[in-house]
Amino acid sequence: MTNQTQATPPPTTETSRDSIKWFLLIPVVLCIFGAVTFFLRAQDAKKLTAGTNALDTEPVTLTHAQQGAPDSEITLPSTLQGYSDSPVYARTSGYIAHWYADIGTHVHQGELLAQIESPEVDQELNQARAALSQTQANLVLAGITAKRYQELIPTNAVAQQEVDQNNQNLDAQKAGVQAAIANVNRLEQLQGFEKVVAPFDGVITQRRTDIGDLINAGNSGMGAELFRISKINIVRVFVPVPESYSDQISDGLKATLELIALPGQQFDGTVTRSSHSIALDSHTLLTEIDVPNPSGKLLPGAYAEVHIHLSAPVKHLVVPVGSILFQSAGPQIAVVNGTNQIELRKVALGRDFGNTIEVTNGITESDQIVASPPDYLVNGMHVTIQPASGSEKS
Structure with a gap:
C-alpha cells in the first residue's frame, strides 16, 4: 500500500485581492470613526462654550428716556x-440788672435790650480818669520847668544838659497823657457796653438771660448769647x-x-x-x-x-422709576454701551411723577437704559439684551 501525500493547492489570485481589500478598509474605517468622533466633540465644546457664555452674561431688557412736557x-x-439773623452777645462782664425785650418784641436799631452791672469796669474808669488828671498836672509842671531852664541858657546859670533833660521829661509827660487818654477811652467804651442794644431793626426770636445772671464777655471762655434777633x-x-x-x-x-x-x-x-x-x-x-x-x-x-x-x-427727561438704582453712591442708572457692557452713571433726580421720575443730569435721550436693573450690576458686566414685553417697550 502506497502512502500518498495530498498537497494544499496554492492560493488563487482572487483570494489575495480580497485580503488586500480588507487590509486597506480597516484604516479607512478608523479614520472615518475618528473624524466623526472629533466632529461630535467639537459640537459638544461649542454647546458648552455657549452655555458658559450664557451663564457669564446677565439678560436685561432695555428702555429709553422720554421727553417730558415742557415747563414754564x-x-x-x-x-x-x-434777611438778617444774628445773636447778641455782651462785650463786658458783669450781672444782668434788667432786660427790656422778650421774644416777639419788635425793636429798632440802637434800642436798649438789657442793662449789665459791671462795678469793676466803673472803678477802673474812675481810676483811669484820676491817673489822667495826675498825668496832665505833671505835664503842666514839666512844661513850666522846661521853659524856665530854656530862659536861663543865655545867663549860663544852667548847663545845656539840664535843659535837654527837662525837654525830654516834657516829651515823656506828653506821651503819658496820650496813653492815659487812650486808657480812659477804652474803659468808657467798656462801660458803654453795659447797655446791650439792638444791632438792627428786627424781632427778638430768643431771650437767653434773666436778671441776676453772671455774664461772661469771653475773657475766659465762650461768651454768653443774650438774645437772638431776626430781620x-x-x-x-x-x-x-x-x-x-x-x-x-x-x-x-x-x-x-x-x-x-x-x-x-x-x-x-x-x-x-x-x-x-x-x-x-x-x-x-x-x-x-x-x-x-x-x-x-x-x-x-x-x-x-x-x-x-x-x-x-x-424740556426734561423722564424714566421709569424701576430703572433707578438707589445705592450708597447715590441714585444711578445702568446704561448698556456699544459692546453690551454695563455703565453705571450717577444721575440727578427731579420731580417724582409716580410711575416715572425726572432726571435732570447724567443721561441722554439716546442712551440704552436697563429697565429693571438688579442690585448686583457692576461696571463692565456683560449683558444679553432680551426683547421687551409690551408694557416695557418705549
Whole structure:
C-alpha cells in the first residue's frame, strides 16, 4: 500500500485581492470613526462654550428716556429765613440788672435790650480818669520847668544838659497823657457796653438771660448769647435749582411762594443772586430769592414751595422709576454701551411723577437704559439684551 501525500493547492489570485481589500478598509474605517468622533466633540465644546457664555452674561431688557412736557416754571421746596439773623452777645462782664425785650418784641436799631452791672469796669474808669488828671498836672509842671531852664541858657546859670533833660521829661509827660487818654477811652467804651442794644431793626426770636445772671464777655471762655434777633421785613429763601435749568436763572427773575400754613395765598419774590457755581455733589445751582414781608405774615423757619417763572420753556427727561438704582453712591442708572457692557452713571433726580421720575443730569435721550436693573450690576458686566414685553417697550 502506497502512502500518498495530498498537497494544499496554492492560493488563487482572487483570494489575495480580497485580503488586500480588507487590509486597506480597516484604516479607512478608523479614520472615518475618528473624524466623526472629533466632529461630535467639537459640537459638544461649542454647546458648552455657549452655555458658559450664557451663564457669564446677565439678560436685561432695555428702555429709553422720554421727553417730558415742557415747563414754564419749576417748583422747589425751601425754608424761609430772616434777611438778617444774628445773636447778641455782651462785650463786658458783669450781672444782668434788667432786660427790656422778650421774644416777639419788635425793636429798632440802637434800642436798649438789657442793662449789665459791671462795678469793676466803673472803678477802673474812675481810676483811669484820676491817673489822667495826675498825668496832665505833671505835664503842666514839666512844661513850666522846661521853659524856665530854656530862659536861663543865655545867663549860663544852667548847663545845656539840664535843659535837654527837662525837654525830654516834657516829651515823656506828653506821651503819658496820650496813653492815659487812650486808657480812659477804652474803659468808657467798656462801660458803654453795659447797655446791650439792638444791632438792627428786627424781632427778638430768643431771650437767653434773666436778671441776676453772671455774664461772661469771653475773657475766659465762650461768651454768653443774650438774645437772638431776626430781620423779617424781608425774608429770603435759598433753593437748589437743577443744573438743566441753571441757564434760565438770572437776577430779577420773578418767583412766587406758597406756604402750607397760609393756604390760598401767594407771595411774590425776586431772584437776587446765585452762587454762579454748580455743586459737585447735587449738580444744582444755589439761588437766593428775596420776598418783601411788610405785614410780618412770613415767619422764619416756615416751609414753603417756591415757583420760579422761567423766561423760556424747558424740556426734561423722564424714566421709569424701576430703572433707578438707589445705592450708597447715590441714585444711578445702568446704561448698556456699544459692546453690551454695563455703565453705571450717577444721575440727578427731579420731580417724582409716580410711575416715572425726572432726571435732570447724567443721561441722554439716546442712551440704552436697563429697565429693571438688579442690585448686583457692576461696571463692565456683560449683558444679553432680551426683547421687551409690551408694557416695557418705549
